[in-house]
Amino acid sequence: MSSISQVSVAPESKSASREVASKGQVRKYMPMYLSIAPYYIIFLVFGLFPILFSLYLAFQKWDGIGAMTFTGWNNFYFALTDPVFGQAIINTFEIWIISTIPMLAVALVLAFALNMRTRSKFMYQVCYFLPNITATVAITLIFSALFAEQFGLINLALTGLHLPGVNWLTDAWPMKWALALMVIWRWTGYNSLVYMAGLQSIPTDFYEAARIDGANTWNVFRYITIPLLRPVILFTVISSTLGGLSLFTEPQVLFGSSGGTGHEGLTMSLYQYGQAFTSFHYGYGAAIGWVISIILVICTFINWNVVQRTER
Amino acid sequence: MTQQYATLTQRIITHALLIIGLIISIFPFYWMMVMASNTTSNVYHIPPQLILGGQLWVNISHVLQNIPFLQNFLNTVFVAAVVTMLVLFFCSIAGFTFAKFEFPGKNILFVILLGTIILPTGGALVASYVIQANLGWIGGFLPLIVPSAVTAFGIFWMRQMSLSSIHSELVDAAKIDGCGHLRLYWHVAVPALRPALGFLGLLTFIGTWNDYLWPLIVLTDPKIQTLQVALAQLFGVYNTDISMVMAGTLLSTVPLIIIFFLGVRQFIGNISAGALKF
Numbered sequence: 001m002s003s004i005s006q007v008s009v010a011p012e013s014k015s016a017s018r019e020v021a022s023k024g025q026v027r028k029y030m031p032m033y034l035s036i037a038p039y040y041i042i043f044l045v046f047g048l049f050p051i052l053f054s055l056y057l058a059f060q061k062w063d064g065i066g067a068m069t070f071t072g073w074n075n076f077y078f079a080l081t082d083p084v085f086g087q088a089i090i091n092t093f094e095i096w097i098i099s100t101i102p103m104l105a106v107a108l109v110l111a112f113a114l115n116m117r118t119r120s121k122f123m124y125q126v127c128y129f130l131p132n133i134t135a136t137v138a139i140t141l142i143f144s145a146l147f148a149e150q151f152g153l154i155n156l157a158l159t160g161l162h163l164p165g166v167n168w169l170t171d172a173w174p175m176k177w178a179l180a181l182m183v184i185w186r187w188t189g190y191n192s193l194v195y196m197a198g199l200q201s202i203p204t205d206f207y208e209a210a211r212i213d214g215a216n217t218w219n220v221f222r223y224i225t226i227p228l229l230r231p232v233i234l235f236t237v238i239s240s241t242l243g244g245l246s247l248f249t250e251p252q253v254l255f256g257s258s259g260g261t262g263h264e265g266l267t268m269s270l271y272q273y274g275q276a277f278t279s280f281h282y283g284y285g286a287a288i289g290w291v292i293s294i295i296l297v298i299c300t301f302i303n304w305n306v307v308q309r310t311e312r
Numbered sequence: 313m314t315q316q317y318a319t320l321t322q323r324i325i326t327h328a329l330l331i332i333g334l335i336i337s338i339f340p341f342y343w344m345m346v347m348a349s350n351t352t353s354n355v356y357h358i359p360p361q362l363i364l365g366g367q368l369w370v371n372i373s374h375v376l377q378n379i380p381f382l383q384n385f386l387n388t389v390f391v392a393a394v395v396t397m398l399v400l401f402f403c404s405i406a407g408f409t410f411a412k413f414e415f416p417g418k419n420i421l422f423v424i425l426l427g428t429i430i431l432p433t434g435g436a437l438v439a440s441y442v443i444q445a446n447l448g449w450i451g452g453f454l455p456l457i458v459p460s461a462v463t464a465f466g467i468f469w470m471r472q473m474s475l476s477s478i479h480s481e482l483v484d485a486a487k488i489d490g491c492g493h494l495r496l497y498w499h500v501a502v503p504a505l506r507p508a509l510g511f512l513g514l515l516t517f518i519g520t521w522n523d524y525l526w527p528l529i530v531l532t533d534p535k536i537q538t539l540q541v542a543l544a545q546l547f548g549v550y551n552t553d554i555s556m557v558m559a560g561t562l563l564s565t566v567p568l569i570i571i572f573f574l575g576v577r578q579f580i581g582n583i584s585a586g587a588l589k590f
Contacts, residue, residue, distance in 0.1 A: 029416065031493030035409040036421065038402045039462040043428055046440065046459035051431065054439035064442075110333055113326040124330060126576055127337050133572050134341075135522040137540040138561045141547055142344045145554055151356040153343065189337060217322060249524050253544050276438045277529055285438045 058287040063280045075287035085288065087263050088271040089295070091176065095267065096244040099180035104236055107188045108229075111195035112221065125196075128189030136249040139186065144169070144254055147178050169254065172264040179265060182250050187243070191236050198232030199225065234307040241299050245292075248273065268292045344565070347558035355555050371559035375546075381560065383535055384542040388564075391456050391538060392520040398461040399516045400509055406462070407470025408501040409493075412483050422471075429464045441529055455530040456538075460520070466512055473508035474501065514575040521568050539564040 058075055060068040079085055114124055131139070146153050147168035155165035168178045206224050215223070226233070248269040251259060257274035259266025272292065276285025347355050350365035375381050410422055444455045482500050491499065502509070524540045531537045534545070543564055546557050 032409050032413050032415045035493065035497075036406040036467075039406055039425065039464065039467055040421075042459060042462050043464075046443075047428060047431070047436075050436035050439035050443055053443060054436045057439055057442070106333075110329065113329050116326060117330075124334065126573075127334050129576075130341070130569070130572075131337055133518050133522075133568065134565055135524070135540050135543075135568070137522075137524050137543050138344075138565050139340065141543065141557055141561050142340045142347075144547070145347060145355070145558070146340070146343065151358070151360075153360060156358065156360055185336065185340070188333075252528075253547060272437070273525070273529075277441075282438050282442065289437060 054286045054289060057283055058290050060283040062282045064282050065280075068283070071283065075284050076291070078284065079287050079291050084263055084266070085268075085271055085291075088259070088266045088268050091259070091264065092245055092247065092267045095176050095179050095183070095247060096241070098176065099183040100237075100240045100244050103184045103188050104191060104233075104240065106184070107191035107236070108195050108233075110188065110192040111199055112225065114192065115196055115199045125193060128192055130189070131186050132190045136186070137253055139182065140250045140253040143178070143182050143185075170261045172262060175255070175260055175265045178254070179247065179250050183244065183247065187240070191240070194236055195229065195232060198229045202228045230307065234304070237303050237307055238300055241303050242296060245296055245299060268295070341565075344558055344562055347555055348562040350555055352553050352555045355558075367555065368559065371555045372563065374553065374556040375560040375563065378556070379542050379546055379560070380535055381542070381563070384537055384539050385564070387453075387536055388521055388538040388540075391453055392517050394453075394457055395460050395520045396513050396517045398457070399463060399466050400513050402462040403466030403512065404470045404474075404501065404505055404509060405497050406467045407472075408474045408478070408497055408505070410467070410471045411474035412478060412480060412501075425464050425467060429468070437525075437529070444530070450530055451533060451536070453536065456520075456523075456527060463516075466516070469512055470505065470508060473505060477504045477508065479504075510575060514571070517571065518568060 057068075059070060059072060061071045061074070062068040110128070114121060117124075147155075149155060149165065149167055149169065152168070154168070159165050166174045168174045202225065206228070207220060210220050210224055246269050247267045251265045251267050251270050252273065254260070255265040257270065257278045259270055259274075268288070269292065272285050272288040275281045275288060346362065346364055348371055349368040350361055351367050351370075354361050354365060354367075410418065440455075440459070441450070444450060447454075449455050449458075478501055482504075483496060486496055486500050522540060523538070524544070527538050527541050528544070531541055534542065537545075543557075543560055546560055
């Protein structure tokens with residue numbers, strides 16, 4: 001990287017190494033500061049300020065029209081004792097567990113399988129990535145037709161195999177499985193591409209040495225591939241955690257702000273949205289948002305430690 | 313890699329797994345096309361119709377009658393295009409500046425930039441809405457465009473790509489010739505950053521096109537809604553005419569898939585490369 005101070009040096013800037021006060025220097029650096037300024041300005045106004053304001057809002061009671069009334073810790077106290085919010089938290093974690101674990105496992109297996117090919121690898125990558133770029137709303141609508149109780153394809157296939165049909169959109173656990181299956185469908189391809197990149201960075205010498213020592217494919221997978229993939233696995237676990245715990249669009253489109261029958265499809269983000277924008281409890285919505293953020297930070301922290309510390 | 317060591321059984325299993333994955337990935341798109349091109353009664357037919365029908369134009373006409381689809385489509389194109397252009401310009405010039413120039417506080421500022429990526433912003437949703445309502449922006453496109461005009465990820469990406477794609481000698485030579493900062497950017501940085509711009513542009517366009525939560529909150533008037541929000545409304549009210557809903561879904565998905573296929577080579581390569589940098 002070249003330093004511009006070597007090209008044009010104003011006499012007064014030689015001694016003013018720390019001070020930007022001299023006019024020549026400020027003029028010299030102005031284009032650079034101007035070039036990077038837009039992000040900081042926008043972040044200050046639309047990123048930082050809302051965060052601070054939401055902290056303030058979380059301690060108020062406000063319906064958006066009248067005045068705000070200060071309620072102290074009431075919103076947070078209510079959030080921690082709210083049974084619907086509690087169910088939303090449990091739902092979110094249940095959906096997250098049943099979606100993330102199969103998704104990452106399948107993604108890893110697919111990546112491993114695809115990495116062994118050279119022919120038509122690109123075509124597979126494109127097709128596996130296709131679910132990820134399609135709008136979530138569109139996919140949710142398609143899946144709502146697939147999951148329909150009477151005439152949805154999935155139930156038709158099940159009854160065709162003489163298995164009982166499932167009330168995907170009205171029974172408690174099937175609702176969660178419907179959401180989980182949509183998440184799995186959408187993200188497996190993306191995660192397998194990420195894993196493939198990681199696999200390609202493992203030197204082939206390791207594999208050859210292991211083969212020479214007589215290892216079969218499973219042992220190679222378990223003792224070489226997975227340990228060396230740990231940083232990439234950490235990346236996917238953390239991304240999946242942050243994404244999975246923020247699940248919003250699929251439940252909102254399928255079930256509306258209530259989360260469906262018995263709130264079984266209600267996720268944390270959906271509950272926040274419903275409280276703030278459907279019930280107009282803006283202060284409570286802000287408080288819920290903060291509780292969710294704290295939960296996310298704790299989960300990320302736990303993820304980091306668990307993945308970093310597993311030794312084989 | 314290990315191809316010469318794979319037994320026949322392993323290769324069959326591998327092949328089967330990959331093909332099953334392929335079918336699962338593609339099938340919903342195919343099913344969408346089937347539903348969009350049949351009548352609703354056919355869609356609910358037992359045994360199910362699994363082939364494309366001839367009702368596509370009829371269903372599309374129903375869509376056009378029920379929501380201002382063309383308007384929504386144009387809205388989405390407009391917002392996605394404007395945001396993409398803004399992001400490409402601001403992120404590339406900022407990334408270029410961080411990569412190829414020295415100025416006081418540069419490192420601290422960049423570290424702050426990276427820090428903002430990990431800030432939890434979930435709680436700020438309500439606040440953002442209130443702030444922008446007070447600015448009088450709700451009811452227009454500004455809430456969708458201005459906050460998204462520059463992204464930290466975009467600047468980070470452009471900085472990394474500038475470091476590897478732009479030759480410092482070119483920058484110095486142009487500077488000696490008297491180029492100001494903006495001309496340096498336009499004549500030296502932009503040509504070298506073309507692939508990086510392509511990737512960021514594609515990512516931004518797709519992300520903006522598909523954005524749902526924030527547009528849902530700020531776009532209350534059906535005439536200014538984007539496709540995703542309009543589609544969701546279609547489902548709530550007209551959920552009996554599933555083939556019409558699917559026709560609308562098809563129309564809003566196809567343009568993006570076309571754009572995706574235009575730029576997919578850069579996409580896949582760069583997703584793979586970018587992941588390793590974490």
